[in-house]
Amino acid sequence: MTTLVEDRRVRRSKALIVRAFADLAVEKDYGRLTVQDIIDRADVGRSTFYAHFRDKQAVLLSCFDEVETGLAVLADSPSSTNSAAANVVLNHAWEYQRVYRAVCASSASGLVQRHLRQLLLPFLDRSLPQDTRPGERVIAREFYVSALIGLLTWWVTTGFRIDPDELAADFQLLAARGIPGLKA
Template sequence: MTDSDRRVRRTRRTLQEALTSLVLEKSYERITIQDVLDRADVGRSTFYAHFRDKDALLLACFDDVREELQRDFDGAVEADAIFLHAHRHRRVYKALCGRRIGVGGSVAHLHLKRLIAESVRRQHASSGSDLPADAVAEYRASATLGLLMWWVDTDFREPLERIIRIHQRLASSPVQATVTTGPAAG
């Protein structure tokens, strides 16, 4: 690894941390690139050498988180993975997914929902259900993301173990059982 690579990663991380800390202080819409530059103590040309705009920086904040979450999904039950991951990265989730993010949050929500849906699609493929995988993935991802956003917005008030149990109970309700296993015989 070259010194140049390290500098690039350090600069990107500094800009991401600046945006994250700013979002925790004020809404995303009110944050300007100049605010980020001032917080990160970098110049405008440096910012634009790494990101095209504030939204690109926002998505970059989620890249490392998304890669780690994908690894977690590959090794765990989808619900446990997302809630465990959010708990480990509470500050990032509060900044990227909480109510303070406003319009910018819809971009982060969309990426997170896609990741959850893909995990559900993979799990559904081996379930033997006659329901369309895309429909099941959309339903489960929306429900899981909704509960996750509620948990983030309540400042992770419920303990991790309880939020996982809540999700498992909701996911095992009679309606959910029909989605996962198909309609009951008879």
């Protein structure tokens, strides 16, 4: 009969690998991060790595599993039923900084994202009011540019199925007036 939980050694190996990956992901470029780096840092055998993960991407994905299950638990907990979605997510990130750092810093997302951000910020700044408080302004900027990048990416990858001016108008309206019907 197989046991219900994983062998202790398996848990140990996986944990060592994921931890090593999480550290390395913030330290160096994801693209140049090799399996070799991971097993060196984790100090596990080469074959051990491949016994549990196909490649480094699989390790990254397993980080999402952690996040996902953790979030699900948090969401079902009674303390959060009244909280807004953002509250739950941000508090979860706060608690599991290590994983979130790995996921967000891993330039799997970073490179393109950063460049688009750099590219679009000066444009958006022309529209943003100058007289807000510094702290608020930074957050509004990030909010603004992220929403545009996201909408742009969605539009591009779904095949440009809307007229650009129409989409721009929708975006501007959402940005200026907020999402209709959303409770603050």
